[in-house]
Amino acid sequence: MPNQPLESFxxxxxxxxxxxxxxxGDQWSVxxxxxxQPGTQRFNELMREIGDxxxxxxxxxxxxxxxxxxxxxxxxxxxxxxxxxxLTELGxxxxxxxxxxxxxxDSHHRTIxxxxxxxxxx
Amino acid sequence: MPNQPLESFxxxxxxxxxxxxxxxGDQWSVxxxxxxQPGTQRFNELMREIGDxxxxxxxxxxxxxxxxxxxxxxxxxxxxxxxxxxLTELGxxxxxxxxxxxxxxDSHHRTIxxxxxxxxxx
DNA sequence: CCGTATCCGCAGGGATACTG
DNA sequence: CAGTATCCCTGCGGATACGG
Numbered sequence: 001m002p003n004q005p006l007e008s009f010x011x012x013x014x015x016x017x018x019x020x021x022x023x024x025g026d027q028w029s030v031x032x033x034x035x036x037q038p039g040t041q042r043f044n045e046l047m048r049e050i051g052d053x054x055x056x057x058x059x060x061x062x063x064x065x066x067x068x069x070x071x072x073x074x075x076x077x078x079x080x081x082x083x084x085x086x087l088t089e090l091g092x093x094x095x096x097x098x099x100x101x102x103x104x105x106d107s108h109h110r111t112i113x114x115x116x117x118x119x120x121x122x
Numbered sequence: 123m124p125n126q127p128l129e130s131f132x133x134x135x136x137x138x139x140x141x142x143x144x145x146x147g148d149q150w151s152v153x154x155x156x157x158x159q160p161g162t163q164r165f166n167e168l169m170r171e172i173g174d175x176x177x178x179x180x181x182x183x184x185x186x187x188x189x190x191x192x193x194x195x196x197x198x199x200x201x202x203x204x205x206x207x208x209l210t211e212l213g214x215x216x217x218x219x220x221x222x223x224x225x226x227x228d229s230h231h232r233t234i235x236x237x238x239x240x241x242x243x244x
Numbered sequence: 245c246c247g248t249a250t251c252c253g254c255a256g257g258g259a260t261a262c263t264g
Numbered sequence: 265c266a267g268t269a270t271c272c273c274t275g276c277g278g279a280t281a282c283g284g
Contacts (some may be wrong), residue, residue: 016231017224018153025147027277031140043246054278059247069237080245081284090233097222102139104219109138111212115191149257165266176258181267202265203264 023068028053028061030098033070033087037095040086070094145190150175150183152220155192155209159217162208192216 024030028050035041035049046058053061062085065071070091076082087095146152150172157163157171168180175183184207187193192213198204209217 016235017227020227020231020234021152021223022149027144030143055247056249056279057277060277067238067241068234069241075246078245081247083246090230090237093230094226097219097226100219101143101223104216105139105142108212108215109142112142112190113138115212116189119189119191177267178259178269179257182257197266200265203267205266 023064024070024094024098026061028057029065030102032058032061032065033091033095033098034102036071036085036087036091040084043083043085046085065091145186146192146216146220148183150179151187152224154180154183154187155213155217155220156224158193158207158209158213162206165205165207168207187213 024033031050031053032046035046041049043058043062046062047053047055050058062071062073066073066085069088071085072088074084074086076084146155153172153175154168157168163171165180165184168184169175169177172180184193184195188195188207191210193207194210196206196208198206
């Protein structure tokens, strides 16, 4: 996914931009990041907040996000255990353009739904 | 995927923003849109330009994009047949925030790759 | 409470052959 | 040239049970 000079970009593997966008383009990453935007959250808080994500997928998603540096994971040696997740600078930085895209989707989903209906009628 | 008031948003099905983002969040949609950004393209031109997409996936992706109003499809009754695809206003409009995200990925993929390596060493 | 391990079903997508 | 139809296989992700 190139920028200005479309031609100068390599679609060949490995494409770092596709690599990044594929990673956060999965079913859950963006939703998890947005849920973490207001501040620190614990694992089960995220579960409840998101609602329809399984433990496994939340766990995997958080691990990926931590691995890529979007999120930090802090374990408090207590009983019962407490683990807190929060966005890094990189995570917040990512949410800026992402939020713009979310806003776009929010503004245009009616137009899109309308286009879909029209297409299906014809 | 909410915006300002995170709480006011419904994660329940159907969520129109997730609906929109899921649709263009598939493996190919964004790449096809970016490839159409410079101007009109024919089917096989898109194939060659993108390189690693199959006919079937290009066909499906274009149909979805047309259905959602991102792209127009124009058939010229010639022999051999000629079909041209081009972005609509909606398509161009979408690419603005999307381009910002692509630029972000371009700017930060080294940082991310570095984070990944560090994570894997520990 | 915070996860991982295991099993499993199903849909996304590649390869190929065929059509207008 | 511009697709569609068919086959097939991989891997994503849900459910469940178990571990620290």
